[in-house]
Amino acid sequence: MRFAYLLFGALFGFILSRARATDYDAIAGMFRLQDLHLMGVIGVAIGVGALGMFLLKRSGARAINGEPIDLKPKPMKKGLFLAGLVFGAGWALSGACPGTALAQIGEGKLYAVFTVAGILTGTWLFGVLTEPRTASTLTAKEA
Amino acid sequence: MSFFDHVFVQPWPWWAAGGGIGLFVILLAWTTGKPLGISSGYGSTCGFFSRMSAWKQKPFCETWRPWFLAGLPLGGLAAALLAGGPHLATSLHAFGGSPVLTGIAAFSGGALVGLGARWAGGCTSGHSIVGIALGSKASLIATVGFMAAGFGVTQLLFRAFGVA
Numbered sequence: 670m671r672f673a674y675l676l677f678g679a680l681f682g683f684i685l686s687r688a689r690a691t692d693y694d695a696i697a698g699m700f701r702l703q704d705l706h707l708m709g710v711i712g713v714a715i716g717v718g719a720l721g722m723f724l725l726k727r728s729g730a731r732a733i734n735g736e737p738i739d740l741k742p743k744p745m746k747k748g749l750f751l752a753g754l755v756f757g758a759g760w761a762l763s764g765a766c767p768g769t770a771l772a773q774i775g776e777g778k779l780y781a782v783f784t785v786a787g788i789l790t791g792t793w794l795f796g797v798l799t800e801p802r803t804a805s806t807l808t809a810k811e812a
Numbered sequence: 813m814s815f816f817d818h819v820f821v822q823p824w825p826w827w828a829a830g831g832g833i834g835l836f837v838i839l840l841a842w843t844t845g846k847p848l849g850i851s852s853g854y855g856s857t858c859g860f861f862s863r864m865s866a867w868k869q870k871p872f873c874e875t876w877r878p879w880f881l882a883g884l885p886l887g888g889l890a891a892a893l894l895a896g897g898p899h900l901a902t903s904l905h906a907f908g909g910s911p912v913l914t915g916i917a918a919f920s921g922g923a924l925v926g927l928g929a930r931w932a933g934g935c936t937s938g939h940s941i942v943g944i945a946l947g948s949k950a951s952l953i954a955t956v957g958f959m960a961a962g963f964g965v966t967q968l969l970f971r972a973f974g975v976a
Contacts, residue, residue, distance in 0.1 A: 673844075674876040678883020679890065681836055681848075686891035688829030693904050700959075700966035706826045711940060713830020714837070719945035721838030732845030739845050742948030743933055749950055753957015756928025756935065760958060761965035763921025764904065766936040767929060768850040768884060770922065775888025777898030780911070780918045787922020792854040794923070795930035796866040 670734075682772040691773045693764035700761055763787065820894045837942055846876065847946075849938030850884075851929035853877035908973060932957070 688710050689695040698704025722740050732738050760766055763784045765773060770788060773781035813822070824832065837848050849871070856877040859867030866872070892898035907913040929935040932954040934943060940958060943951025 671876070671879045674879035675883040675886070677840060677844075678880040679887040680883075681880075682884035682887020683891050684829070684832045684836055684887070685884075686888050687824045688833065689823050690829075691888065693906065696962075697906060697966050697970070700962045701970065702963075709826030710830040710833065711936075713827055714833035714941050715945045717831050717834025718837040718941055719947075721834065722841060722942075722945055725838065725841055732841070733843045734845065736845035738841055740841060740847050740942075740946060742946040743939065743943050743950045745950045745953075746933060749932055749953045750957045752928050752931035752933075753954040754928075754961040755924050756932055756954075757958040757961025758965045759921040759924025759926075759928055760936070761921070761962045761969065763918045763925060764906075765918075765922070766850075766925060767854060768935070768937055770925075771881060771884035772888035772891075775885030775890075775898075776892040777889075777900045779900055779902050780904070780914045783915045783918035784922040784925075787919040787924075788851075788854055788926035788929075789857060789922075790919075791923035791926020791928070792851070792930050793858045793862065793926075795927050796855070796858060796862070796864045800864055800866060 681768065682775060685769050685772045686776060691765070691769045691776060691778070696760070696764050759787075759791070822895075833941065834945075837945070844876070847938070847942050849934060849942065850881070851926075851935035851938060853881040854926060855930065857881065906969060906973060 685691055688707075690707060690710065695704060695707050699707040725738055726740055730738070756766075763770070765781060765784045767788055770781050770784040774785065823829075840846055840848050852871045852874075855867050855872035856874065858864070859872055860878075871877070889898065902911040903909045903914040904917075907917055925935070932939060934951065934954065936958065939948075939951040940955040944955060
């Protein structure tokens, strides 16, 4: 099964690369409203994904591997817009999001090694900043 | 140009690339039951090096996530090889072609991406594509934030470095 997820990852990395989602110029072009290619990509992906996931959910079937299909919308939380701004600033600065940074390394864009190191650092930092809270909820659940 | 070239060598037009990503989301959900989400895998990776409780809970404790992440560079490599690469790059022209400035921007931008993704509870895949497709208001708000800051910061960058 692990090998299957490795292959899924490789397939998605290939798609991101062919979609030019790993291309700094395409990302900057979208944010400067000069090249709307990636906006079209995201729009079509949402449309196709929405239709497919709607049908999957409506069928009520289990996934092919026997697991239940777990497609729940993410919950509202405080500070979401501000969190989005932080992410967007990083996306524009590095020219990468969490998936494309890894695909960029494979493409030979060596600066993406720094991007991935940065993402790990930022992720870890969030864990450190919220640790007292998560630790207390865990203890509350265990008790 | 041959069919093979269009599919495996050249970049895809927006409708084909969007369709590919949408179909991938469906394929993953249909075969494994899982919603696509990349940034949580970075939390799983942190869990290898840290005993922090944050990474021991769902979704970070799910073992498929690091494997999926490990596959992404392989896909990028395959794409580059098929297109006659990989061509190694150490800098971006937006940063004056300087590897040092590019590296600093990549690391600091990456840190903001990591922090923002965990704070928002998702990234471009989990929020902007899967979340919005599932009709989540939270994902829409997060994505408006992604885009707003993306516009602002890119405008600033291109003014600061004078690249027209």
